[in-house]
């Protein structure tokens with residue numbers, strides 16, 4: 230049975246863009262090729278030497294035949310030397326080809342590495358909105374196809390196209406020198422007709438190839454869908470129906486493959502006809518000259534050997550042509566990623582954030598993710614240096630948005646945010662983000678060990694610092710209970726640890742970062758009451774001497790805050806200490822009473 234693959238749709242190459250893509254790719258590749266200029270040069274020399282050895286083989290064959298022609302019953306010294314030379318040339322041709330591959334392989338792989346790294350860095354420079362809009366799977370497919378396309382282009386350029394062009398020129402020159410320009414002319418015309426025919430037929434065949442691929446994809450998707458819904462099929466006794474539907478897709482696939490095969494027949498037989506025609510013509514020409522004693526039998530065999538040798542790599546021309554166009558399209562998609570410039574980046578004269586105290590101010594901040602849906606409206610508040618401010622409000626009120634804006638994940642619509650009087654849009658992103666540590670609402674962990682996930686907060690932290698962060702986040706008991714301790718792997722996206730454990734890992738990670746400003750976004754939401762109390766104690770200790778912003782649903786966790794900001798529909802409804810807000814009897818008091826009732 231054919232393998233099941235996902236129905237990934239490939240973009241179709243368009244001729245219009247090929248030239249620009251090729252130009253862009255070459256411009257991009259140039260620095261890499263230049264960096265390895267000696268290696269590329271050596272690979273080219275190996276290529277020329279390998280081709281020269283191959284090109285000398287028919288010549289050696291000619292001399293063997295000519296030498297044997299008069300001495301049919303004796304292997305004289307000369308033919309023996311020629312035979313050894315023939316064998317040597319054959320070996321040298323293959324060996325030098327391998328040397329060329331080994332030399333150039335490093336260049337290709339290095340170019341793939343450089344390009345892969347550039348895209349990766351570029352993707353990390355793009356803002357959150359870009360990543361939320363795009364499917365990560367799609368991007369990684371673009372990168373994979375793009376780098377493979379690059380490797381294909383480089384390899385085929387070096388191993389197929391350039392050597393074949395070299396061979397065409399060499400054979401033409403050899404024929405013109407040894408025989409007459411007519412031989413060269415026939416060869417050149419035959420090669421030109423062959424290339425023209427292959428390109429035209431390959432273009433025509435494309436639709437059949439595409440049809441066959443699409444039929445293959447839909448058939449596979451259908452099979453997967455049906456097998457995934459195994460239970461539903463059984464519930465409704467629809468095995469027969471499923472088989473019929475699957476077979477109707479298979480029939481379409483069969484039809485498409487038939488057309489594809491017939492078009493391949495047209496291509497291959499047309500190519501064979503052109504080769505046979507050219508060889509017959511040249512052999513006929515050579516045979517008449519042999520009869521007229523102008524050429525030897527060895528010459529006749531040599532002409533034949535050169536033609537067969539010349540057309541051998543051209544057999545792959547249809548495939549190479551199609552794949553090069555596909556590679557260029559894949560590269561275009563990847564290069565397209567580079568065209569997307571970061572919307573959030575350092576301004577030309579961005580300064581380092583000079584953090585003296587850590588006072589944060591939101592001044593008349595308005596923001597929306599999408600037009601016509603305001604999230605924050607004219608919001609102003611100040612978090613004095615070293616104080617703890619809590620933000621509360623209904624779900625969707627815009628609390629986490631405040632944290633994202635402080636990190637400058639988005640640009641504001643109006644207003645500004647300052648830290649110690651400096652507008653955060655005018656300082657470098659790196660210095661800004663370095664100053665803030667966050668325990669996010671949804672902690673996502675890397676698929677590595679608990680310790681490595683904590684170390685991520687400050688990769689150069691000492692082991693003692695990590696241990697200290699572990700104990701501050703009340704993780705010691707949990708870690709010692711694990712057979713593999715902090716070397717335990719957390720699984721993909723941290724799915725192998727519980728929500729509360731994940732939050733404590735996130736707290737340890739944030740502690741390790743040692744930033745003067747701390748944000749806790751629902752940092753205890755996944756914890757039971759006793760762990761919550763422990764964590765709150767830890768948070769209090771960590772937050773001492775820090776400016777901290779605590780976003781919370783459960784009001785009991787923030788009663789000790791210096792100031793509580795109540796958000797309602799993206800606006801500041803009221804603010805004050807727990808006691809003063811309760812006394813005021815407003816929104817906060819109402820929320821408090823509601824939560825108290827729910828607890829009882």
Ligand SMILES: Nc1ncnc2c1ncn2[C@@H]1O[C@H](COP(=O)(O)OP(=O)(O)OP(=O)(O)O)[C@@H](O)[C@H]1O
Pocket residue numbers: 361598599604622623624625626627628629630631670
């Ligand atoms: N990337 C986004 N694109 C569009 N809308 C968004 C985006 N992120 C958040 N929102 C919307 O913005 C509003 C505020 O979101 P935010 O995450 O700040 O709420 P919150 O007050 O933290 O809520 P919760 O208490 O449920 O976490 C929500 O209505 C949300 O649907």
